[in-house]
Structures are given as C-alpha cells and as structure tokens.
Amino acid sequence: MKSRTMDQESLSALMDDELTLFEKHRQLTRLMRDHELQQQWQRYHLVRDELQHHLPQQFSLDLADSVAAVVAEEPLPQSEVEKVAVTSGWRRQLAAVAMVASVAGVALIALFVTQNVERSGVPITVASGENRTEKAGASLQQMRPYLVNHTALASGLRSQGFSPYVTLVGHHRQ
Amino acid sequence: MSDADVDLLLVRKVQQGDKAAFDLLVRKYQNRVLGVISQYIRHSGDIHDVAQESFISAYRAIGNFRGESAFYSWLYRIAVNTSKNWIKARGCRPPGSDIDVADAIDYGMEPLTNYDTPDTLIHSHQVAEVIGQVMEEMPQDLRLTITMREVEGMSYQEIAEAIDIPVGTVRSRIFRAREMIDNRIRPLMEGGD
Numbered sequence: 001m002k003s004r005t006m007d008q009e010s011l012s013a014l015m016d017d018e019l020t021l022f023e024k025h026r027q028l029t030r031l032m033r034d035h036e037l038q039q040q041w042q043r044y045h046l047v048r049d050e051l052q053h054h055l056p057q058q059f060s061l062d063l064a065d066s067v068a069a070v071v072a073e074e075p076l077p078q079s080e081v082e083k084v085a086v087t088s089g090w091r092r093q094l095a096a097v098a099m100v101a102s103v104a105g106v107a108l109i110a111l112f113v114t115q116n117v118e119r120s121g122v123p124i125t126v127a128s129g130e131n132r133t134e135k136a137g138a139s140l141q142q143m144r145p146y147l148v149n150h151t152a153l154a155s156g157l158r159s160q161g162f163s164p165y166v167t168l169v170g171h172h173r174q
Numbered sequence: 175m176s177d178a179d180v181d182l183l184l185v186r187k188v189q190q191g192d193k194a195a196f197d198l199l200v201r202k203y204q205n206r207v208l209g210v211i212s213q214y215i216r217h218s219g220d221i222h223d224v225a226q227e228s229f230i231s232a233y234r235a236i237g238n239f240r241g242e243s244a245f246y247s248w249l250y251r252i253a254v255n256t257s258k259n260w261i262k263a264r265g266c267r268p269p270g271s272d273i274d275v276a277d278a279i280d281y282g283m284e285p286l287t288n289y290d291t292p293d294t295l296i297h298s299h300q301v302a303e304v305i306g307q308v309m310e311e312m313p314q315d316l317r318l319t320i321t322m323r324e325v326e327g328m329s330y331q332e333i334a335e336a337i338d339i340p341v342g343t344v345r346s347r348i349f350r351a352r353e354m355i356d357n358r359i360r361p362l363m364e365g366g367d
Contacts, residue, residue, distance in 0.1 A: 008353070009346070012348060012352050013349075016177065016330065017179055017180055018329070018330050024183060025183070028183060028184065028187070028198075032192065032194035032195060032197075032198065045201065045202050045203075045205070046205060047305060047324075050305050051305070051324040055209065055298040055302070057297065057299075058212075058295050059296055060222050060295055061295075061296060063200070063225055064201045066222075067230065067233075070226070070230050071193055071196060072193065074230070074233060077189060077191075077233060079189075079237035
C-alpha cells in the first residue's frame with residue numbers, strides 16, 4: 001500500500017519533471033506496464049488541462065483506447081532515412097554485383113587479348129640476358145633481305161636526287 | 175514548468191518500438207488536441223474522428239521527430255493540418271468564403287473515415303465544477319501549492335523558496351492536492367455521461 005502511494009507520488013513528480021533521469025526512466029517503465037497508473041496519468045493531465053483552461057467543451061473518454069487499437073495494428077514507426085535505406089537496399093546490392101561483374105569482365109577480356117597476342121607471335125615481353133642476344137640474331141636473319149633490298153633501292157633513289165629516309169646501321173655480332 | 179524531457183523520453187521509446195509509450199502521449203495530450211480541432215470542427219463525433227486520425231498520423235511520422243521542437247508543437251501542427259484536410263475532403267468551402275468554416279461542417283456530409291464515434295462524452299463544465307468544488311474544500315496550504323504549480327507554472331524549487339518550505343514538502347503537498355481532486359474526478363470518468 002505504501003509502495004503504491006510512493007508510485008503515485010512519483011507519478012505526480014514525473015508530471016512536473018521533478019525526477020532525476022534515472023527515476024524518470026524507472027517511473028516511465030512502471031507507468032507503461034501499469035494500467036491503473038495510466039488511468040491516473042490521464043486524470044492528472046485532465047485536471048491540469050482544466051486548471052490551465054485547455055479543455056474543449058466536450059471530450060471523449062475512449063479516444064486513447066480507440067487510438068491504441070489502431071496503433072496496435074500499425075507497423076513500427078520508421079524514419080524517412082530508414083525507409084530510404086530499406087527501399088534502396090536492393091539497389092545498392094545490385095550496384096555492388098554489377099561492379100564486381102564489370103571488374104571480372106575486364107579481367108577476362110584482358111586475359112583473352114593477351115593470349116591471342118602471344119599466339120600471333122608478336123612478343124609482348126622484353127627478352128633479357130642470353131635470350132635477348134639469340135633473339136636479336138634471329139631478327140637480323142629475318143631483316144637481312146629487307147635491308148639488302150632497301151640499300152639497293154636507296155642507291156637508285158640517290159641517283160635520282162632523293163635521299164633515303166632510313167639510315168642503315170651495321171650490326172656486329174660479338 | 176517544461177516537461178519536454180519526459181515527452182522526449184517517451185518519443186524515443188516509441189521510436190524504439192514501444193507502442194505503450196505512444197499511448198501515454200495520447201493520454202497526456204488528447205484533451206489539448208481535441209481543443210485545437212474543436213476550433214475547426216463543431217460536431218463532437220467528427221472532432222473525435224479527426225483527433226484519432228491526427229494521433230495516427232503522428233504515430234506514423236514519429237520516426238522523423240528529432241526533438242528540434244517541442245513534441246506538442248509538432249503534434250499541434252499535425253492536428254491543425256488534419257483538421258484542414260478533413261474540411262477540404264468533405265468539400266466544404268474554404269475559410270474566408272461566405273459561409274463560416276464551422277457552419278460548413280454542420281451540413282451533415284458523410285464522414286471521412288469509419289472510426290467509431292465516442293461512446294462516452296463528458297462536458298468540460300462537469301469537470302470544472304468538480305475541480306472548483308474540491309479546490310474550495312482543500313486545505314489552504316495544498317490549494318496554494320497546487321495553484322502555484324499548475325496555474326503559475328512554478329518549479330518545486332521556486333515554490334519552496336517562495337513559501338519557505340522544503341522541496342520534499344512541496345512535492346508531498348502537490349501530490350496530496352492531486353489525490354484529493356482525483357478521488358472526486360475518478361467516478362465521473364468511470365461513469366461517463
């Protein structure tokens with residue numbers, strides 16, 4: 001009985017915002033679970049509204065109950081930010097998948113092109129060390145007929161007053 | 175006098191999914207909201223419907239309430255907008271035309287929603303009569319304290335300093351005064367009209 005009176009006195013102090021934050025939380029939790037205290041909360045506010053001249057000419061006693069019945073069927077409240085986050089969630093996932101797919105696609109294309117180039121015989125890597133010397137020798141063999149033809153053509157052109165645009169460079173194997 | 179902290183605590187609880195906290199806000203502000211709506215709409219059944227719609231709109235939008243203004247100011251705007259929308263939806267002439275808005279509502283058009291009309295209506299003069307009577311019968315120290323609190327809006331500390339009593343005594347007197355009034359109001363509320 002004494003505890004009940006203390007609850008009611010705390011409720012009265014809560015209405016006046018005269019409790020510590022801890023007491024407010026505790027009293028509100030108690031209030032939300034106790035139907036009788038809720039009725040008292042309503043009546044205390046009714047008296048306050050009358051003393052402060054906020055009462056309408058007529059008022060209904062079952063408004064809170066009818067609102068509570070509708071609210072019980074409502075989904076939990078969400079902020080606009082949360083709504084946007086929920087509705088755009090699938091878009092963000094789709095964008096992430098698209099990005100991953102794009103990167104994978106580029107990688108595949110690059111791999112495909114590289115393999116084709118290597119198959120066509122055009123070197124794509126720089127030879128080093130002994131390999132470089134051997135390859136240079138092979139290239140010289142391939143170029144020799146071209147150089148011979150070019151030299152012959154250049155001498156012909158020089159006699160007609162044209163300068164050859166390629167300077168011949170000698171190649172000496174060590 | 176401000177109890178905005180309590181409102182904000184309740185709002186945060188609602189935002190965290192506690193519907194019982196919203197019920198406390200409704201019980202706290204229902205009379206004021208009815209008062210606001212009654213400035214636009216005359217029929218008590220319609221006022222009840224629009225008040226219900228206002229509170230449901232508030233519940234749906236409460237996720238966006240950040241506490242930048244007082245909860246009641248926010249709720250007040252919702253009640254005003256709901257009242258105006260209700261008037262428009264019923265095809266009534268807008269304010270400023272040759273028929274007064276309140277008269278336009280009296281034309282008896284179909285209601286916007288199918289919410290039940292209130293089963294129990296109380297006239298404020300009944301409440302005012304009872305409260306006035308109890309205040310007269312109340313010991314003077316209680317009457318003075320509750321008046322300083324509810325009418326003058328003074329804090330417990332201010333009351334304590336003004337009449338030179340401990341803050342604990344102020345708290346106790348205010349509670350006893352409220353209890354005296356509540357004991358007489360309760361039968362009226364439980365019985366209805």
